[in-house]
Amino acid sequence: MSEMSKLAITGKGxxxxxxxxxxxxxxxxxxGHKVLAIDADPDANLGAALGISNEELKRITPIAQLEELIHxxxxxxxxxxxxxxxxxxxxxxxxxxxxxxxxxxxxxxxxTVKKGGSGCICPESALLKSLLTHLLLRRDEMxxxxxxxGIEHLGRGTxxxxxxxxxxxxxxxxxxxxxxxxxxxxxxxxxxxxxxxGNKIEHDTDRQFITDNLHDFTVLGFISQNPKIGEADRxxxxxxxxxxxxxxEVKAIRExxxxxxx
Ligand SMILES: Nc1ncnc2c1ncn2[C@@H]1O[C@H](COP(=O)(O)OP(=O)(O)O)[C@@H](O)[C@H]1O
Ligand SMILES: [Mg+2]
Numbered sequence: 001m002s003e004m005s006k007l008a009i010t011g012k013g014x015x016x017x018x019x020x021x022x023x024x025x026x027x028x029x030x031x032g033h034k035v036l037a038i039d040a041d042p043d044a045n046l047g048a049a050l051g052i053s054n055e056e057l058k059r060i061t062p063i064a065q066l067e068e069l070i071h072x073x074x075x076x077x078x079x080x081x082x083x084x085x086x087x088x089x090x091x092x093x094x095x096x097x098x099x100x101x102x103x104x105x106x107x108x109x110x111x112t113v114k115k116g117g118s119g120c121i122c123p124e125s126a127l128l129k130s131l132l133t134h135l136l137l138r139r140d141e142m143x144x145x146x147x148x149x150g151i152e153h154l155g156r157g158t159x160x161x162x163x164x165x166x167x168x169x170x171x172x173x174x175x176x177x178x179x180x181x182x183x184x185x186x187x188x189x190x191x192x193x194x195x196x197x198g199n200k201i202e203h204d205t206d207r208q209f210i211t212d213n214l215h216d217f218t219v220l221g222f223i224s225q226n227p228k229i230g231e232a233d234r235x236x237x238x239x240x241x242x243x244x245x246x247x248x249e250v251k252a253i254r255e256x257x258x259x260x261x262x
Contacts, residue, residue: 004163004193004261005033006136008145011168012178013043016199019229019239020168021146022049023250026240029104034141036095037105038132042112046146051238052102060100062111063131064124069094074123085123091131103238108135129158136161149178159186164193164257166220171198171206176213183217193260197253198222218260221253 007024009017018041025037039046047057063069070078076085099108110132113125135143136158145162167182169175183194196217198210202225211219228243239246 003258005141006143006145006161006163007166007257008147008162008164008191009166009168010147010149010178010182012149012170012175015168015170015175015178016197016223016229017041017168018046018049018146019246020166020197020199020223020250020253021046021144022238023240023246024254025050025105025142025144026103026238027247027251027254028142028144032104035105036099036135036141036143037107038135038143038145039107039109040132040145040147042148044109044111047100047107047109048236049233049238050102050105050107051236051241052100052107053236056100056102060098060107060109062109063094063098064111064113064128066098070123070127074126076123078122078124080123085126087126087130089127089130091127091134094131095135133158133161149182159189159191162191163261164195165191166195166197166257168197168199169210169214170200171202171209173213176210179214179217194218195220195257195260200225220256221249223249223253 009021011017021037025035029035037046037050044062067078073089074085095106095108099106110128113122113128165182165186167179169179179196186194196214196219198207198219201207201222207222223246226243226246229239229246232239232242
């Protein structure tokens with residue numbers, strides 16, 4: 001795959017990360033790519049945005065909550081801090097066992113690691129980091145990470161395997177500040193490419209506001225404020241299936257992104 005195939009989507013809560021991640025995942029799957037969608041947001045709802053029903057979602061446990069597996073693989077019980085455990089636990093079978101598939105996309109939910117002080121090194125975060133690194137280094141697969149604004153799941157080693165960070169912003173100062181902060185963090189851990197997508201656009205002035213305030217960022221494109229997206233959310237349908245407009249807007253964003261990898 002010559003296209004950038006390992007993407008991490010970040011941004012302030014509620015800006016549209018999950019919406020973008022789900023539509024991007026569906027677009028790639030429609031092209032016949034193998035797609036792995038990873039929900040790394042503690043406020044996990046990527047599955048719903050992919051149109052996976054609540055009943056199906058209930059059948060999978062977030063990886064961070066798989067206490068026995070974490071114990072078995074790291075040699076230490078979750079919640080333990082500072083003990084001895086394996087830093088490179090076996091992870092290659094986890095996706096097959098703990099993911100669900102729909103519409104050609106495999107979904108993996110990471111769950112929340114309770115923070116044990118700065119630079120928490122606990123068995124569950126060791127397992128998640130190993131798992132992410134393993135998944136990001138697989139070559140033949142498109143990986144879309146739906147993240148929170150913080151990028152704790154990504155250590156230096158893991159981050160190096162991400163092709164690009166996409167920060168979603170809305171026309172408001174706070175989300176733009178998050179974009180600045182994310183880029184700073186991303187640079188610190190060695191991410192090469194940081195892009196921006198503007199969401200919830202109502203007027204040309206919204207686009208202008210974003211490009212003016214983030215003039216030294218590359219803005220890949222925009223998604224309109226669109227009642228169909230909220231409707232999809234309320235109905236538990238993927239926005240991809242409900243509205244051609246958001247699909248064409250995300251297609252354009254994807255083409256812009258591809259232009260950077262040529
Ligand atoms: N362009 C848009 N137009 C209207 N509603 C949107 C738009 N983008 C996102 N939303 C709605 O905003 C809420 C948050 O979106 P979501 O993608 O879950 O954000 P995040 O993952 O960043 O928290 C959802 O209810 C979603 O339906
Ligand atoms: Mg989300």
